[in-house]
Amino acid sequence: MTMLLEARGVTRVLPGPLPVTLVRDINLSVEPGEFIAITGPSGSGKSSLLYLLGLLDVPTSGAILLEGRETSRLSRSELAELRLKKLGFVFQFHFLLPEFSVLENVMIPMKKLAQESEQNMRARAAAILEQLGMTALLNKRPDQLSGGERQRVAIARALANQPLIILADEPTGNLDTKNGRIVFDIFKRLVSENGQTVITVTHEPQLSVLTQRQVRLVDGGIAGADQQV
Amino acid sequence: MALTLSIALTHLRNRKRQTLVSVLGVAMGVGFFIAMAAMMQGFHIYFINKVIDVWPHVTIKDEYRAAPLQPVQRLFGGGVVTLYGLKPRDELRGIKDAESVLDGLNRRNDLAAAPTLRGQVFLRYGSKDVSTTLVGIEPQHERRVSHLERDLVAGRLNDLYSAANGIILGEGVAKKIGAVMNDTLSVISPAGVMLKMKVVGIFRTGITPIDNFESYALLKKAQILQNRPNVVNQIRIRLQDVNQARNVARSIEARLGYRTESWEETYENILGIFVIQNAIIYSTVGAILIVAAFGIFNIISTVIHEKTRDIGILKSIGFEEGDIRRIFLIEGLLVGLVGTLLGWMLGYGLTRLLGTIRFHIEGFVTAQGFLLYYSILHYLIAGGFAVLSATFAAWLPARKAARLNPVDIIRGAA
Secondary structure: OOOOEEEEEEEEEEOOOOOEEEEEEEEEEEOOOOEEEEEOOOOOOHHHHHHHHOOOOOOOEEEEEEOOEEOOOOOHHHHHHHHHHHEEEEOOOOOOOOOOOHHHHHHHHHHHHOOOOHHHHHHHHHHHHHHOOOHHHOOOOHHHOOHHHHHHHHHHHHHOOOOOEEEEEOOOOOOOHHHHHHHHHHHHHHHHHHOOEEEEEOOOHHHHOOOOEEEEEEOOEEOOOOEEO | OHHHHHHHHHHHHOOHHHHHHHHHHHHHHHHHHHHHHHHHHHHHHHHHHHHHHHOOOEEEEOOOOOOOOOHHHHHOOOOOOOOOOOOOOOOOOOOOOHHHHHHHHHHOOOEEEEEEEEEEEEEEEOOEEEEEEEEEEOHHHHHHHOOHHHHEEEEOOOHHHHOOOEEEEEHHHHHHHOOOOOOEEEEEOOOOOEEEEEEEEEEOOOEHHHHHHEEEEEHHHHHHHOOOOOOOOEEEEEEOOHHHHHHHHHHHHHHHOOOEEEHHHHOHHHHHHHHHHHHHHHHHHHHHHHHHHHHHHHHHHHHHHHOHHHHHHHHHHOOOHHHHHHHHHHHHHHHHHHHHHHHHHHHHHHHHHHHHOEEEEEOOEEEEEOOOOOOHHHHHHHHHHHHHHHHHHHHHHHHHHHHOOHHHHHHHHO
């Protein structure tokens, strides 16, 4: 069976007079509906691995396969299209566009994809936000929201184009414990109710235990076997 | 694309003051360009129309472009010949066989030709001496080559025939010497002949050198004054198609050998000044627009600097380089377009304002205010240049923004 996402011997080296190896020889397979935490100490290459899996960065050697398709030979605009259609990102910072309302922010990826009517987009964005308990805040600006609310909008935006995989990079890094917990509960619910695949980077053990599978990185390599829950 | 446009608009709306300054910069460049171009070209067109109107289109002169070759030079053209103490033959000046040349020319139906004897004379009236160029003409021919008759402010052209010794003075000449209609002046030529002549007309062309320095008399009288019986030293030609002047002049010169000037050649110096004037105007206004372009460059660079995070997220969402570039290009284009529209209004307003200013100028031509020329072309050139420079000013930072690597931005922010 083809994996949803697969890394085969992925190595990423930052070139320069003193080359830095971010990740080395990563082999990883992701099946549909998995909830995976990438853990490890600071500087172990967690985020770098996530960017590679999310097609934001290109490996120096090795291959990333999305739905069995090799991605290393794709052009930048083909990668952008894949990200638009198949992947959703949540970062440590919410990165919402400050001038646009909550609803408009969620609609931006839909508008970029431009496959449905404005009305449909509006309805769907509102539905996604409703699922995340944000109905009251649709027309607020990001700077009128709390940190936890902003991050939930960012998750809604990641869900906009019904992605195959949500990739989250320390999504709770700027949140207090309670809000961090809410974010992880949302992920968990998406996985269990919608069959959504989620890969998240975190260094907080009390959150990573909520996932089904943990990949621990040390010095750019996977340490030991995956811990399946 | 609607999405890129709405993002671009949002950026501009959030920097109202900077946007306004950039827009105004463009508007001023465009506006000044239009007003200045209207002024300059208005003057040029007025001047050229005047010249074409007043001056003969082609003038055949009784001189040659090059000094005649000596026989020895003709024989040993390729060799080195040096002649010392050369004394050229004293030839009788004048167009030879002018009568038949004129007949030949007047048989053509695309032009009219008139014989002239031009020469310097002194006018003496009371205690005043004024030097003037006396142009001997034949009114029945003159009518067809110049608008002298129309330019008369007093008297009639035919009075040259009816008065015994009639003279028509330029308005400036009359003023200088203090003579009015029907006054009798003494006219003295370098040949030593003196005639008493009666002022039968005064003309005003609007071209100062003509009004201040020329007078007209019958060809016969001029020949008597200059002591050059039957001599014609210029044949003046008026064409049906002014644009043919160069060609006609060239072909006549090739046939007759006499120096034959088109009006463009006669006024080459002044037309040359126009070219320089244009260059100055265009570079001044170009500089204004370049300064405006720097404003645009500045605002878009600032926006891009501020919006680096947005660029990062948009790219990670799946916006392509082209999309990002387009956002900022649209911003520059909008500033350019809005600035152009405002500039058009400003330019039109300024031109109208200039048109209301009344004053008397008497330089090379006489006029009662700015001579303005409205041309859609000025608006298009100014607008085109403004939009182009705005787009270019936006393109440089936009390209940089498009190349930003989302990973760097996200890492840098985290």
